[in-house]
Amino acid sequence: MPSARLFHVEQFSILLRLFPSAFANVGVCMNFRHLVIAYCLTWGVQLSYLSLILMGWRRLRK
Amino acid sequence: MKRTLSIGLPIALIILALGFWQAIFVAPTEATMGNIQRIFYYHVPSNIMGLLFPYVNFSASIVYLFTRRSNPLRAQAADALAIASAEMTVVFVSIGLATGMLWAKPVWGIWWTWDARLTSCLVLWLIYVSYLLLRRFTAGGQTQTLAAVLSVFAAVDVPIVYMSIRWWRTQHPSPVFFGGPNSGIDPAMKPAFFLNLAGWFVWGVVLVALRYKLERKRQTMEQDLTLQALEASLEIQQ
Numbered sequence: 001m002p003s004a005r006l007f008h009v010e011q012f013s014i015l016l017r018l019f020p021s022a023f024a025n026v027g028v029c030m031n032f033r034h035l036v037i038a039y040c041l042t043w044g045v046q047l048s049y050l051s052l053i054l055m056g057w058r059r060l061r062k
Numbered sequence: 063m064k065r066t067l068s069i070g071l072p073i074a075l076i077i078l079a080l081g082f083w084q085a086i087f088v089a090p091t092e093a094t095m096g097n098i099q100r101i102f103y104y105h106v107p108s109n110i111m112g113l114l115f116p117y118v119n120f121s122a123s124i125v126y127l128f129t130r131r132s133n134p135l136r137a138q139a140a141d142a143l144a145i146a147s148a149e150m151t152v153v154f155v156s157i158g159l160a161t162g163m164l165w166a167k168p169v170w171g172i173w174w175t176w177d178a179r180l181t182s183c184l185v186l187w188l189i190y191v192s193y194l195l196l197r198r199f200t201a202g203g204q205t206q207t208l209a210a211v212l213s214v215f216a217a218v219d220v221p222i223v224y225m226s227i228r229w230w231r232t233q234h235p236s237p238v239f240f241g242g243p244n245s246g247i248d249p250a251m252k253p254a255f256f257l258n259l260a261g262w263f264v265w266g267v268v269l270v271a272l273r274y275k276l277e278r279k280r281q282t283m284e285q286d287l288t289l290q291a292l293e294a295s296l297e298i299q300q
Binding site for chain 1: 096108149153156
């Protein structure tokens, strides 16, 4: 069950200090790092596929 | 093409932006897993789309197989839809597998295990990658027919992927939705999940529509080139 609202000010500070050694709790850092990687990877793959389609259109128009 | 880009894409991006905001800033932290549970808002919709688009591919392939002799124009359109949906399936299943591994490492302590859900999902990904390789690297008139037959086999794997966590109790979490009396998510998490589900659905439909139109354009140009070559060879003979 959920416990509390997330992403308060202290979590923004994590964004600024993405170095594992800066954290006493390495597990928390790994969680956050994996979360950021998962979201970036999803958008990266989807946008790459969209750009491939648009490049295909440009190539066919020439 | 322009209408799909100017209407469909902004709608998808608005829903996805709302979904992202809900998933990161509004949805509560899961009590046992913490922040890493937020991968769920991208992982599950990606996997649901990865099980939806194979059926678009399957339906288009069936239409192709039944109409390739009687109605070649319709068959070509069905084939274009089949390739567009197959590519979208590979994209979504790849994301589902990758985000699943990123979730598994902190939660299970391992990147991968040969669990029924993970293995059947990997098999689905391999079938669709081989489908695309078959289309890309085989020559001759039978490529489309062979690909359509392969998509029928791929469609058989989809219900196995879906049912795997119901038939076998292994490492993967039990079904969150339609999984019995103790399943489901907290109501506070629902907006984040359903917005992302709707957003990735609209995104998928838009990309399939764009890819479909691109493939139709390529088919038309290929037919024009073939006709020109035929006309040129006839002129040479005369």
